[in-house]
Amino acid sequence: MSNITLALAKGRTADSTIHLLKKIGIQFQDFHEDTRKLVFLSEDASIKLIFVKAVDVPTYVEKGAADIGIAGKDNILESQADVYELLDLKIGQCKFVVAGRAGDFPPSKQRLTVASKYPNITEQHFQKKGLDVETVKLNGSVELAPLIGLADVIVDIVETGNTLKENGLEVFEDVENISTRLIVNKASFATKSNDIQLFIKRLTVGLEEEYENHNG
Amino acid sequence: MSSYQIGSAKAEYNADGFKRRETLITQFKNRFSTYGYEQIRTSTFESYDLYSKLNGTVNKDDMVKVIDSSGKVLVMRPDVTIPITRMVAEGGMPEEELRYFYIQDVFRSTASTGTKESTQAGVECLGNNRPETDAEVIMLAIHNLKELGFSNFKIEIGHAGFFKSLIAPAGLNPSEIEQLQSLIQSKNIVEMVPFLEQLSLTEDLREAMQAIPMLYGTPREVMQQISDKLLNEEMHKNLNNLSEIVDILEDYEVGEHIVLNLGLINNMNYYSDIIFQGFVEQVGHPLLMGGRYNHLGDQYGVHLPAIGFAMEVDLLQEALVQKGQISEVTMVPQLIMTYEKSKQKEAFQTAQFLREDGFTVRIFPESSAVTQKPIDIKITLSESVNTITTEEDTQTFRNYQALLDILKQNGGK
Structure with a gap:
């Protein structure tokens, strides 16, 4: 064999x-x-x-x-x-979501900046929606990006949602089950x-x- | 600490690589010829319209575009089958079948891989629609892979009609079709089940879509797995066509290399009937792809049934190197000739004679520093004496005939 x-x-x-x-x-x-x-x-x-x-x-x-x-x-x-x-x-089991500052949806901007550890998935998702976005690739602590203005939203993996909540973020949209x-x-x-x-x-x-x- | 040698930067390596590649290409050319194919070439620049009018072939974004001085948009040949079909079709329906082969570069540009040129070696057999032809074309593909020394390789065979007749009654939009296609191509049943559930499909159709990707294996295994109600009439016809071809291939005694993969979909939309691709161990991408395209000629006003395939030369060469199956380039000894100034004319003459007799000669004035491999043969012409030095010994010679005799004894040609 x-x-x-x-x-x-x-x-x-x-x-x-x-x-x-x-x-x-x-x-x-x-x-x-x-x-x-x-x-x-x-x-x-x-x-x-x-x-x-x-x-x-x-x-x-x-x-x-x-x-x-x-x-x-x-x-x-x-x-x-x-x-x-x-x-x-x-x-x-968990899922990919688009998240941002609570209450800030939809972000009122012409062109969104999205931070993520997963730039390909991010680009594909927004391309499917017909949105041209700027993707910022980060290697960790992605939740920080919308808080300090590095990005409008993030695309990240969420299991319980606790990390998001503790940082004042909320899920705007589900992208994919993982x-x-x-x-x-x-x-x-x-x-x-x-x-x-x-x-x-x-x-x-x-x-x-x-x-x-x-x-x- | 030892330093790395970056192979591709070394001219010598490039030359060896090129020789290997030429050997490979010569082998293909000879093999194609023995099946009655004749070499042709198509233009590197094609009109953008030739491709943009055809749906479902090369993605428009992937084509490498060039603008000529009059502002017309041209593309650099992204595919060979389309221009060959057009060329033949423009001459009307051929009276007898035409067999053409080509060794050409195709150009594509994608975001993930950048702009790439890759060499394809392929054949097109135009003007007939017989299962015997299909089997012979597949046999030719197998013959090439065998000749390269691959032992464990498979040709996956499918039918372009399966996917087409699955989606025809489903009424899906283009993005749904694309998604379904990629799920079938990756045999991703896990995600296909929920995807199909949210579409409004008949029970039968959904079952067929779910079953297609896993209909994979030896022809006999696959035939056993297929239940009658799974397939509509069109698909039964397709399946019969495939089993006829597979039966003919049995008589070529290449059955061990054949796998049926009914979930096979080629991104080139022009395929109408049998499609196939070849895999060798360890290389995750198909090394060759092809199929029957009976309706491409219709685009140019001629009904022109045809079948063909193309091998990816670069990928094949890589696969051979990876397997250690590529033979070292045989080193041919060179003659390195140095001469004293007074002997210049005689040296030039001798070198010319030697070259006409087929030897490789590099000639230098005595003072120059000459690089030389151990197997090279050194010839020195000086005022007093002419000598020839091989790996074994040094001999003197008086005239060209004597030099030739020594070289012949040495067997170095």
């Missing part, structure tokens, strides 16, 4: 995924949460696991360095990677079709069981 390379981001996604893989009989013996190793081979040698930075997972998969990747929809969208998106693992997805390299899907489809089938069964346990 030829190896499938699976790219994962360390952290919560990785822990739930490894837990899920264990349930369907794929175990990584020398893996523990504090390990610094970046490459693991499953006991049956069918899966090679590599750990990469979350934003890089779609790139690894698109370029074929990994056959399969598990990544947040936010990173998949932002990277605009040309890959198959086959499963929703339903972990890390959760963890399984993506596959298009060439691998063609050349390793059987292995990959089998893996996905097993994973789907595992996911359904998990889902039933939670709701049962």
